[in-house]
Amino acid sequence: MRRKNDTAKTATPTHTATTPMPRSVASLARTNPFMLGLMGALGVLVALVIGGIVDQLATVLVYIGVAIFLALGLDPIVSFIERKLPRPAAVAIVVAAVVLAFVGILLAIVPILVEQISNLIEDGPKMVQDFMASAWFKDVSEQFGSTFDDAAQGVLSFIQDPGNILNISGGVFAVGAGIASGFTGVTIVLILTLYFMASLRSMKKVAARFVPAYQRDTFSGLLEDVSGAVGRYVMGQASLALVNGILSLIFLSIIQAPVPALLALIAFIGSMIPLVGTLAASIINSLICLIVSPVTALIAIIYYLIYMQIEAYVLSPRIMSKAVAVPGALVVIAAVAGGALGGILGALVAIPVAASIIIIVQKVVFPAQDRKKTPPAVTAP
Known part of the structure; x- marks a missing residue:
């Protein structure tokens, strides 16, 4: 009987109703409302910071998305060429074809666009005068009276005024800056596409590593x-x-x-x-x-x-x-x-x-x- 009592005395003590338990987060929040409010405010602040970062990187994320989908679109061509050549050679051929196509589009579009805009600025007044001298304009002027003719004269005066031409050229410069920004974006997408196309298989293997083995x-x-x-x-x-x-x-x-x-x-x-x-x-x-x-x-x-x-x-x-x-x-x-x-x-x-x-x-x-x-x-x- 005594040995049983000794064993009971030496057993590991268990928690009883009077033994204090560790305080949980919920009990801490109930006893300290300030901590609950502080943690909530920090969570909102972190969410706002992440939202601001995503908003600032929205254009970059779109570039990455476009590049990934273009790389997926070019991958069947690489796989087709890979049947006869090694993959590095197939990727090099597709890269060369894409770069040549991009350069060809630039050489075909940019000079023509610049020439057409220059001709429009130079020949704008003459085009308006020819338009006003046409039979269609005269018929419309006779039907609507002097109001239509005054409006046309106002347009002609606006175009012939050098100050207005400068204002128009400022808008043209703004459009040109937008076009340059677009070409920059296209170049970035092109570079990312070529990189993703060359490393598409390794990217898939890395993505699979984030998933459990089974x-x-x-x-x-x-x-x-x-x-x-x-x-x-x-x-x-x-x-x-x-x-x-x-x-x-x-x-x-x-x-x-x-x-x-x-x-x-x-x-x-x-x-x-x-x-x-x-x-x-x-x-x-x-x-x-x-x-x-x-x-x-x-x-x-x-x-x-x-x-x-x-x-x-x-x-x-x-x-x-x-x-x-x-x-x-x-x-x-x-x-x-x-x-x-x-x-x-x-x-x-x-x-x-x-x-x-x-x-x-x-x-x-x-x-x-x-x-x-x-x-x-x-x-x-």
Whole structure:
């Protein structure tokens, strides 16, 4: 009996109702409201700092996103060349082709654009005088009286005033600064695209390392499906945009539209955004054709209406047959949301992002829901 009592005395003591327990965070917050308020204020401050950083880096994040999707779009070309050559040689060939294409676009567009702007500034007054001497202007002046003629004379006086020309040139300089900033962004995206394209496989391996080992195979398969589908989508949309740009260049040159190379570039960039972009670029190009004559603009409108029908019912089903089908409503919503967040680049990235989300839903969410054939068992209390 005594040995049992000794054993009980030497046993490890346990907490009883009178033994004080360590104070938890909740009890500390209840006893010290100041600490709770301080921690909440610090959390809000950290959130504001992170939001400000993201806002400042929004353009950079858009550049990175565009570069990643372009790299995914060029990866099928690299894989095709890799069947006959080593991957470094395939990457080098694609890099050289992309750089040459970019330099060719610059050499084709920039001199023509500068020349056209200079001619517009020099020939602006003469164009207004010729317009006022036309039969159409005289007929309109006779119908609307001296009000229309006074307005035209005011426009002519404004153009002929050197001070106003200086103001216009200041606006032109601002536009030129915007164009230079755009070219800088394109250059950054091009450099990032080439880097991501060369290191795409290593990037996928590093991304898989963040996933637990027992889920890496599933994650790697899903990542390959997403990257392959996005690459096919980007390549298909770029092919449609290239067709639209080449046909626009040929047609606009035939009808003698102003700056056909620039208008073809607008058509190419617009076609990268399906539905919304093609329509917007067609409207812009048709309005610019009004500089030549209303007949030229009408011909351009008819051409783009016919082309959009051919693209929707002939070209797009053939080129985009292997790509992910994105519903039209989702395309419009993604394009508008991407444009609001990141401008033109954001709209370009938004559609592949929507395609990626669709793939994840089809590959992960739907199968997980399909496996739930019976409701979960309810345990009795």
